[in-house]
Amino acid sequence: MPSERSTYDLVIAANRLPVDRVTADDGTVEIRRSPGGLVTAMESVMRDHDGAWVGWAGETGDAPEPFDDGGIHLHPVGLSAEDVAFYYEGFSNDTLWPIYHDVIVPASFHRDWWQAYQRVNQRFAEAVAALAAPGATVWVHDYQLQLVPAMLRRLRPDVRIGWFDHIPFPPVELFAQLPWRSQLLEGLLGADFLGFQRQADARNFVRACRQLLQARTKRDLVHVEGSSRTVRAAAIPISVDFKGLERLAKQPEVMARSAQIRESLGNPKVLMLGVDRLDYTKGIRHRLKAYEELLVEGRFSPPDVTLVQVATPSRERVGAYRTLRGEIEQTVGRINGEYSRIGAPAVHYLHHSYPREEMAALFQAADVMLVTPLRDGMNLVAKEYVTCRHDLGGALVLSEFTGAWHELHQAFACNPHDIEGLKQAMVRAVNTPAKDRQRIMQALRRRVSDHDVQRWAARYLAALRSAPDRPRLEQVA
Ligand code: ADP
């Protein structure tokens, strides 16, 4: 066991560590990569920085000892069974997540969930306070830890505190439903700099401060009442490790695996792909409906066209996720019952996690990538897909309700609520001449390669260093 240094100049706090510890019944411990875009992005950033990562290791009970993984120092925070039920599944994912994603499903409000949220945020703040060197930089992540900035400032006024919102920040009309709206805003205002995926998210936050806290605001600045502090809220959209992922996608084994995937699917003329956590925000039902209608109308038919849907298990004890899984699996069963032939299923449904190499091979194998969320802070899958298409093949169908769409305008845009429009986008993605598709792919790839995750982290840290002023140009990569 490597001994833990006492303090770090850079400490990040996120609900999850980049890896989950999974203890089997026989006591053996397996380390698995955690799900989601936050981990994908921050893991590649932290490999280039010397720092510590404070987070939950994914099991209930006491925190395991600090450990190193992939060159990153990991400091676990323990969550009891009640913390998991109330703070993680409850307040984070059944109160905040629906409110921050347009209330696609109703949000639940429970006072004991809020108590747990405060308690766990305090635990994170204390863990960070103990690890941060004098004057350190602390980078807090996402909706699970919105109280940490103010709690940490009380414990450690010497450190520089940033927070980044990986998901949307809701319009004030929705945010105002939260009984604890003022406390959440005050928690965030403990930071020196707040980063968001889109300008609209940053504006929603500033407007919420103005309307709900009567805070004085000017453009992207919020004055903190009763202090001389001003907090800046600005958009710095997250991205992927373009170079690293492209390198992986160019490996001969990955390319061979991609050909093998197509082969084992019967070399369809058109392979469509969806890759999402099994989450109601991702628009998987809308995508399946559009696909089913195209089959009914005879515009698509297997084995010429087939769909692979990877639906990563997620938050399986939260009611709305269980309901969604039932609906998706019933729909896939119905479509396959009606339209599959022996050896040629209409939908290949995979409810598993895969290694990165396999994901890169899948992206390369897919002619059309379907990214159809009803609301998504960014959607890294869209950026990963174009990164893997160094051959300039493939086409991206992209929902206007993702952060990614604000950067990837050239994609085949869709409004997933408009099933006819979604069908048209899918058909256009298939029928557009290869030369035009290549031109589009080139433009998409240029955007992602120029704005990769390393640049995102450099811009974020420069903005945090210079907050509340705007960073000078030379501070930004
Ligand atoms: P979210 O963070 O909401 O899950 P993103 O699209 O931003 O959505 O990020 C998802 C991340 O998880 C991506 O890096 C994607 O490659 C990865 N991922 C999704 N599904 C799987 C899977 N089944 N196996 C391995 N990685 C997956």
Ligand code: G6P
């Ligand atoms: C999204 C959130 C992350 C979260 C991830 C996976 O990316 O922004 O904060 O970690 O989903 O969700 P989970 O609940 O499994 O951590």
